[in-house]
Amino acid sequence: MALITLRRNFCHLSDFRIQGALTALKNHPINHVHKVAKEHLHPWFCSVQSEPFRIQFHHACCKKFHSQNGNELHLVGEPAFSQGQDWNRLEQNLENENEQIFYRRLNEFTSSEEVLSFISTLETLTDAMAAGALQRICEVEKKGGQRLPTEILESSVFQAWCFRFGREPSQLPDSTLVTTLQALILLHVDTQSSLILNLVAECQNRLKRGGLHVHDLCVLGDCLIRLQGPECVTLELIICQLQGEKLEAYTPEDIVALYRILQACAEKVDQHQTFLNMINSYSLSIVSYLSPKSISQLLTALVVLDQTQALPLVIKLGKYVVRHIPRFSNEELRKVIEAFIYFGHNDRFFIQALEQHITVFCLTLDAEVVSKVMEYCSRKLILSKPILNAVAETFVCQSEKLSPSQIYELIEPFGKLNYLPPNAPALFRKLEHVLFTQLNYFPPKTLLRLLHSCSLIECHPVNFMEKIFSPFFLQKLQGEESHLDQLSMAQLTQLYLTSVLECPFYKGPKLLPKYQVKSFLTPCCSLETPVDFQLYKSVMIGLIDLLGARSYFASKVLTPYCYMIDVEIKLDEEGFVLPYTVDEDIHKRVALCIDGPKRFCSNSKHLLGREAIKQRHLRLLGYQVVQVPYHEMEVLRSRQELVEYLQRKLFPQNSTIHWQGG
Known part of the structure; x- marks a missing residue:
């Protein structure tokens, strides 16, 4: 039997x-x-x-x-x-x-020890299985770039693997060869060991002979980048062979690996742009199969390769980012947001998902991620109250853990977006405490920009004005340069104007004239938003019809206080409109602020901080500020409606208009 x-x-x-x-x-x-x-x-x-x-x-x-x-x-x-x-x-x-x-x-198994213990019980093991075991060790080891513990590297099983793979690498199948090399590199085995050198030499021999599969080429490219950096000359041969393959032969993971290989050769992107255009188009079909990690890597590669023409791909990736936000690691989410900042991508569904994530996990997120979220809101002018409120609470609880640059990145958007959170008193008390205890650790420009942001929302840094107007601080601010940069001078000037207009009790040093600017509206670093040209033209037409002549108002008037007024109208004591050339008997000046969409937070009617402080200061300087926002102008359907609208705005108490010739 x-x-x-x-x-x-x-x-x-x-x-x-x-x-x-x-x-x-x-x-x-x-x-x-x-x-x-x-x-x-x-x-x-x-x-x-x-x-x-x-x-x-x-x-x-x-x-x-x-x-x-x-x-x-x-x-x-x-x-x-x-x-x-x-x-x-x-x-x-x-x-x-x-x-x-x-x-x-x-x-x-969840640890390297378990994997090695399991393998040690086996009587026989194929090369592919041994490579699989190495990969599993890579997956369970999350040491943040550290080497494997010595007891694992010196274990009999691990040493047997090294001997086995290094003795006859020519006998290994292609996939097993490159997979083993990749695993050993990720496990930080000595890159100058005979094992790694033998495996690399065998891989390069097979590469020169041709015939490696797409996946093996992608894995090999990743290995060589890790070993030799982007200067590796073999990468060009890998890219050349990959270009000869049909894109249908690539798996989604292979596509992401290909982007990473091209990313390593970013300085030669022009040579590969035609190939990149093909990949960008093809990648639209595989987005739905990508993991959160792959999406983050792909977006990062698109940034490094400056693929601004691949916006359809970025938009589609953005749709799937919304689904994966809770599954991103801190680092992956940070890179996704960096990419969206770079490409200017703004999606309300992404903001909603981000709001849900931040409000729940803000206290546990890395400071770098929270800073990047705030930078995104600041750059895109997104007034997200849930995000700002959550960050304000986080700052009060964890300000001691933040660096000076992170503190600035978290606070600056509140001023820029003109928003005070519900816990504003606690927030700015904590900020003041941090500044008192760590003031010397703040770089001069970071400190100036931080204090300027606070002043935009009427949280005036009176206790620190004496320091920033002092010659010693101004000298540090100037550094090795021959003069202060224009933005720093503009912020100093606006802070000084704030101390005069809104903090009359401040009796400290004044800002010397040589550090003051003449205008806040400059081409490169303006503290004002230029007037919207189309909106300005419409208002001009309505004002001419209303007042009877162009001579009764002046446009784009630079005041002695550095602010540019879109339209200025002069009135005498009886309310008559004077020609703009008249400089006597002026009883009131009307500052007409023609506020286009760029003067508001994105998709809202909430004025930006720099526009709010401008209008606040103009009122304190004696101007009658009249705001003409774009969203009110958009509903007007005729020229007559426009004239009637301007009449209500400029002369709400009078049914008729008076003007006198000059």
């Missing part, structure tokens, strides 16, 4: 190579043997067990069997089949089942 045993073993998954046994059984195809094997193997193959099994075929017993008449025997009712096909199928099934069990067990 044939002896075919299945010995159940809960500690071992052994003898993965049973080709010799199968060959012996093929040479003696007895139907009874096949039946017994099938009956015994079937429950194991079909059951879902967490424990592995050991399979052993006793060849000597199998050799005792022979066919009585030399023909195949079949069970009654079973169809006849080719013995070669049957045993080939059985052999393949056995190998596949063994690998499935192996990888299923492998994925259950």
Whole structure:
């Protein structure tokens, strides 16, 4: 009788190579043997067990069997089949089942020690499985770039792997070769060891011969970048071979790896732009298959490669980012937001998802991520009260953990967006405390910009004005330059104007005239928003119809206080409109602020901080400020409606208008 045993073993998954046994059984195809094997193997193959099994075929017993008449025997009712096909199928099934069990067990482990302990119990292990085990160690090791512990690197199992792969790398299949190299690099094995050098040399030999699969080329490219950096000359050969492959042969992971390879050669992007255009178009079809990590990597590559023409791809990636926000790591989310800032991408669904995420996890997010979120809101002028409120609470709780630059990045958007959170008193008390205790750690320009932002929302830094107007601070602010930059001078001037107009109790040093600007509206670093030209033209037409002549108002008037007024109208004591050339008997000056969309937060009617402080200061200087916002102008349908609207705005108490000639 044939002896075919299945010995159940809960500690071992052994003898993965049973080709010799199968060959012996093929040479003696007895139907009874096949039946017994099938009956015994079937429950194991079909059951879902967490424990592995050991399979052993006793060849000597199998050799005792022979066919009585030399023909195949079949069970009654079973169809006849080719013995070669049957045993080939059985052999393949056995190998596949063994690998499935192996990888299923492998994925259950959560530490390198568990993986090594498991491997040490196995009697035989294929090269592919050994490479898979190395990959699993890479997955469970999250050491932030550190090397593997010495006890793992020096373990007998790990050393056996190194010896095995380094001895005859030419015998390894392509995929196993590059996968092993990648795993060892990620595990920070010595890059100058003979093992790594032998594997790299073998990979390069096969690359020169050609024939590597797309995936293997992508993995190899990633390995060489990690080993030799973007200067690696072999990368060009890899890119050349990848260009010869059909894009349909790339998996989504391969596409992302290809972007990373091209990213490493960003200085040569012009040479590969045609290829990049093809990849950008093709990538639209694979976005839905990408993981959060891959989406982050792809967006980062698009930034480095300056693919501003790939906006359709960025927009589609943005739609899937919304779905994955809770699944991004801190670093991945930071890179996604950086990319959106770079490409100017703004999606209300992304903002809503970001709001939900920030309000829940703000206290646990890295400061760099929170800073990047605030930068995004500031750059895109997004007044998100849930985000700003959550960040304000976080600052009060965790300000001690923040660097000076991070403190600035968190506070600056409140001033820029002209928003005071509900906990504003606690927020600015905490900020004042931080400044008193850490003032010397703040770079001069960072400190100036921080204090200027506070002044925009009427949180005046009176206790620090004496410092920033002092010659010592101004000298530090100037640094090695021959003069102060224009933006710093403008911010100093506006802070000084604030101290005069809004803080009359301040009696400290004044800002010397040589540090003051003449106008806040400058081409490169303006503290005002230029008037919207189309809106300005419409108002001009209405004012001419209303007042009767162009001579009754002046446009784009620079005041002695550095502010530019869009339209100025002069009135005498009786309310008559004077020609703009008259400089006597002026009782009131009307400052008409023609506020286009750029003077407001994005998609809102909330005035920006720099426009709010301008209008506040103009009122304190004696001007009658009249605001003409774009959203009120948009509803006007005729010229007559425009004139009536301007009349209500300029002369709300009078039904008729008076003017006198000059």
